[in-house]
Amino acid sequence: MATVRPGIRRPNITTTGSHAPSPHAKPALTVEEWETKAPLDDVEVRSVLSLKIRCEEKKPPLKFREEDSPSRPSTPILGRHGGLFSSAPGSRSATPVPMLTVTRDGTSHPLHPQVPLETPQQFHDWFALIDRSITYSQESHFRSHLQNVEAQLVSCDNLLDRVHGASDDLTLLHNDWQSVEDRGESLKGAAQRLLEERDRLIKVTDAIGARLEYFQELEYATRMLNHPGEALVLQTDFLLMVERVDVCLEYMKTHRHFKEAEIYLLRFQQCLTRAMTLIKMYLVGTLRAIHTDVQKRTIETDISSTAAHHLLYTKFQSLVPSISPLVMELENRAISHPDQLESLLSECHTAYFSVRRALLVPRVTEEIRGLQPGQSELIELTRVGCTYLKQVCTEEFNLFRRFFNSGEDKLYRYLEGICDHLYDDLRPRILHEQKLDVLCEVCTVLQALMVLDIPLQSFGDSGAPPPTDEDPLQLTTSPTLEAYDLQLPPRTPGLAKLHISHLLQMVLQDAQTRLFFKAQAIVQSEIRNYAAQPKDLDYPAKLRDVAAFVQPEVSDEDEEDDGITLKMPKLEPESAWYPPLLTTVNVLKKLHEYVKPAIFQDISQEAISLCRISILSAADLILARPESNDIDPHLFVIRHLLVLKEITTAVENATTDYEVASQPASDTLGNLLRGTSSLFNPTGLLGGMLGPSRYGESLPVARTTIDEDLKRSCESLITKCAELATAPLKAFIAACDNFTRSQPDTLLSTQEFAQLPGIVKAQDEFRSVCETQLSQWATHVRLYLRDENTISVLLPAMYDEIASVFTAFRKTAETRCSPGCGISLMSLPDLWEWLRSLQVGVKK
Numbered sequence: 001m002a003t004v005r006p007g008i009r010r011p012n013i014t015t016t017g018s019h020a021p022s023p024h025a026k027p028a029l030t031v032e033e034w035e036t037k038a039p040l041d042d043v044e045v046r047s048v049l050s051l052k053i054r055c056e057e058k059k060p061p062l063k064f065r066e067e068d069s070p071s072r073p074s075t076p077i078l079g080r081h082g083g084l085f086s087s088a089p090g091s092r093s094a095t096p097v098p099m100l101t102v103t104r105d106g107t108s109h110p111l112h113p114q115v116p117l118e119t120p121q122q123f124h125d126w127f128a129l130i131d132r133s134i135t136y137s138q139e140s141h142f143r144s145h146l147q148n149v150e151a152q153l154v155s156c157d158n159l160l161d162r163v164h165g166a167s168d169d170l171t172l173l174h175n176d177w178q179s180v181e182d183r184g185e186s187l188k189g190a191a192q193r194l195l196e197e198r199d200r201l202i203k204v205t206d207a208i209g210a211r212l213e214y215f216q217e218l219e220y221a222t223r224m225l226n227h228p229g230e231a232l233v234l235q236t237d238f239l240l241m242v243e244r245v246d247v248c249l250e251y252m253k254t255h256r257h258f259k260e261a262e263i264y265l266l267r268f269q270q271c272l273t274r275a276m277t278l279i280k281m282y283l284v285g286t287l288r289a290i291h292t293d294v295q296k297r298t299i300e301t302d303i304s305s306t307a308a309h310h311l312l313y314t315k316f317q318s319l320v321p322s323i324s325p326l327v328m329e330l331e332n333r334a335i336s337h338p339d340q341l342e343s344l345l346s347e348c349h350t351a352y353f354s355v356r357r358a359l360l361v362p363r364v365t366e367e368i369r370g371l372q373p374g375q376s377e378l379i380e381l382t383r384v385g386c387t388y389l390k391q392v393c394t395e396e397f398n399l400f401r402r403f404f405n406s407g408e409d410k411l412y413r414y415l416e417g418i419c420d421h422l423y424d425d426l427r428p429r430i431l432h433e434q435k436l437d438v439l440c441e442v443c444t445v446l447q448a449l450m451v452l453d454i455p456l457q458s459f460g461d462s463g464a465p466p467p468t469d470e471d472p473l474q475l476t477t478s479p480t481l482e483a484y485d486l487q488l489p490p491r492t493p494g495l496a497k498l499h500i501s502h503l504l505q506m507v508l509q510d511a512q513t514r515l516f517f518k519a520q521a522i523v524q525s526e527i528r529n530y531a532a533q534p535k536d537l538d539y540p541a542k543l544r545d546v547a548a549f550v551q552p553e554v555s556d557e558d559e560e561d562d563g564i565t566l567k568m569p570k571l572e573p574e575s576a577w578y579p580p581l582l583t584t585v586n587v588l589k590k591l592h593e594y595v596k597p598a599i600f601q602d603i604s605q606e607a608i609s610l611c612r613i614s615i616l617s618a619a620d621l622i623l624a625r626p627e628s629n630d631i632d633p634h635l636f637v638i639r640h641l642l643v644l645k646e647i648t649t650a651v652e653n654a655t656t657d658y659e660v661a662s663q664p665a666s667d668t669l670g671n672l673l674r675g676t677s678s679l680f681n682p683t684g685l686l687g688g689m690l691g692p693s694r695y696g697e698s699l700p701v702a703r704t705t706i707d708e709d710l711k712r713s714c715e716s717l718i719t720k721c722a723e724l725a726t727a728p729l730k731a732f733i734a735a736c737d738n739f740t741r742s743q744p745d746t747l748l749s750t751q752e753f754a755q756l757p758g759i760v761k762a763q764d765e766f767r768s769v770c771e772t773q774l775s776q777w778a779t780h781v782r783l784y785l786r787d788e789n790t791i792s793v794l795l796p797a798m799y800d801e802i803a804s805v806f807t808a809f810r811k812t813a814e815t816r817c818s819p820g821c822g823i824s825l826m827s828l829p830d831l832w833e834w835l836r837s838l839q840v841g842v843k844k
Contacts, residue, residue, distance in 0.1 A: 373425035450501040634717035635784040722801035728765035
């Protein structure tokens with residue numbers, strides 16, 4: 001066997017059965033055709049893959065598994081090929097092979113050769129048998145699966161037949177259901193239409209009923225209004241009925257197209273008028289009854305002031321809870337229907353004021369009589385009387401506003417009638433008062449009462465702070481009247497606050513008018529027509545008598561720094577000033593707070609202009625006095641006009657929209673002497689064009705006129721002093737001129753006074769006189785102005801005058817007298833140096 005085995009060749013056979021002859025062979029299909037004709041789903045693909053994996057595991061031939069599986073049935077192929085293991089005839093003998101393997105039970109395996117394999121052909125036949133057996137064994141799974149698939153196909157066909165039967169049944173059932181559904185929808189639509197018709201009819205019925213309610217309300221209102229008695233208005237259903245009638249009335253107005261709407265509208269208006277008439281009748285009857293009761297009690301017994309106050313206010317206040325809601329309804333309806341109901345509300349106001357006037361006037365008259373208006377002082381009478389009237393008016397106002405929320409004009413006419421009982425006594429006293437201070441004090445009292453209007457507490461909606469005890473003029477409301485505030489319903493704010501200014505305005509106007517005319521009379525008598533007394537013109541003696549001189553200053557520091565505050569200069573002591581100037585300051589200070597700005601500006605312009613004229617006239621009188629020198633009138637004018645200009649500036653700032661800066665006296669004089677005063681200042685003559693005045697341009701013009709007078713006085717003062725200081729120089733020049741005119745043919749240099757010694761002597765006399773005069777001049781200026789800066793401002797202008805005269809003296813000496821004398825004379829710089837060295841502007 002060892003020599004024969006290598007020569008044996010295995011035939012090229014496949015494991016498929018396609019090459020094996022088959023009696024029932026079928027056309028072979030390719031894999032692509034198979035995939036096309038029999039597509040597999042995912043489950044089938046997974047089954048095939050699992051089967052493929054099992055098939056790829058090569059199993060050993062059955063003969064090697066005989067012993068492991070003795071009970072395995074033999075393949076049917078073996079019986080079919082049982083004779084293949086015999087030797088082919090004519091085959092050549094081969095090497096002997098072992099005997100057939102026999103199993104333990106004595107039987108041989110079907111695949112074992114029956115005879116020993118002696119030739120290659122026998123081996124090939126045996127191998128082909130084994131190969132077919134293996135192939136058949138491997139295909140058994142597919143056959144089994146195919147049988148299962150065929151069985152499943154049969155089951156699926158049966159199931160499909162049953163499904164088709166069920167589908168036919170369902171189709172029949174659906175057709176029957178659709179028929180029922182169609183008939184049900186028709187029934188539902190019919191029912192829905194019936195429901196909609198029912199709802200429409202219900203809505204129509206409700207709409208008709210809602211409209212009929214407005215018409216049916218007339219019967220109920222008429223039946224209620226036909227009940228006898230005025231107490232009907234106190235029933236709880238009365239105000240509700242009025243509200244419904246008002247609603248029905250508005251409904252009829254907006255639906256006039258309804259049948260008989262105009263008739264019902266007229267009848268509803270009649271019902272509303274009847275209801276409001278009942279309210280008016282009840283209010284008038286109640287007020288008359290309480291008036292009779294209070295008047296009877298006050299006449300029969302002598303009651304105290306507390307009891308009288310209780311009868312006049314607390315008893316009336318007890319009516320508020322019952323009457324106030326009724327009056328509120330009447331007021332609200334009067335606003336909506338003024339043509340029909342305004343007269344009823346007016347009758348209620350008239351009845352109320354008639355009752356209050358009848359009860360209150362006797363008491364007010366008695367109280368005013370107790371003030372003794374003909375004997376008491378005007379200021380005290382004004383303060384006490386107006387304070388009392390303010391308290392009475394406040395209580396009346398509070399009581400009225402608890403009943404009514406309208407009729408403010410009638411209320412103020414009623415309060416003015418009460419105040420007239422005091423004004424009839426107060427007005428003649430004011431119109432005949434001669435003292436300006438008293439009139440100012442009266443205006444102060446009246447303005448204080450007007451400013452301190454009481455912040456009345458409204459019915460729960462007022463945020464005003466309560467009165468404080470620190471102000472005795474700020475009256476509080478009566479506690480008995482305030483006790484009912486929380487019990488009353490909230491009302492629409494109508495009468496929120498009592499304006500005392502309306503009641504005091506007439507008296508204040510009388511006082512202001514009298515104050516204005518009195519101020520005008522003072523201006524005419526004490527400024528324009530003032531007759532100066534000798535002591536008024538005793539300058540500068542009266543200035544020397546003043547121990548401590550206070551420079552004019554701006555008024556109190558605590559005054560507000562605003563555009564309308566009058567900042568007048570302080571004139572202390574008063575004895576050092578001309579009386580018309582003092583009068584001007586006092587009158588303007590008092591008048592500013594109490595008259596209108598336009599009137600104040602007019603009288604200010606008049607007073608300032610007349611005061612300026614009076615000052616200039618006084619300067620002429622001072623000049624005429626034998627004991628006065630030439631510079632006293634000018635210093636007097638400068639002293640007073642500087643203050644008058646401050647007054648003008650203060651008045652202008654308080655009455656104009658633009659502000660004029662106030663300057664010290666030294667700056668004012670400096671600007672005047674430099675030509676930059678109000679004469680050329682835009683706020684001067686053109687001030688009104690650049691800054692519009694409220695009431696005219698008179699004040700800038702007055703300020704410009706004062707500047708002109710100041711400038712003339714300063715120039716005259718400087719000229720007078722310079723003339724006295726340069727008298728020796730002017731005498732020398734005059735002598736030269738006189739000699740030249742008298743003896744034109746004789747040389748001036750031949751004269752003794754025109755030679756160098758005479759020229760030097762004139763210069764020495766000039767220096768001596770100039771030093772003396774400048775010292776005296778500075779002393780006078782300090783005495784009048786008391787301002788070192790003012791002297792420093794005036795000195796340069798005076799030095800210019802002196803220098804010009806000295807220049808003329810030097811020119812005359814050098815050109816006409818002695819040509820070489822200039823060496824012995826002071827030069828112009830030396831003169832200025834010498835003048836400054838005198839230190840005239842420094843107080844020693």
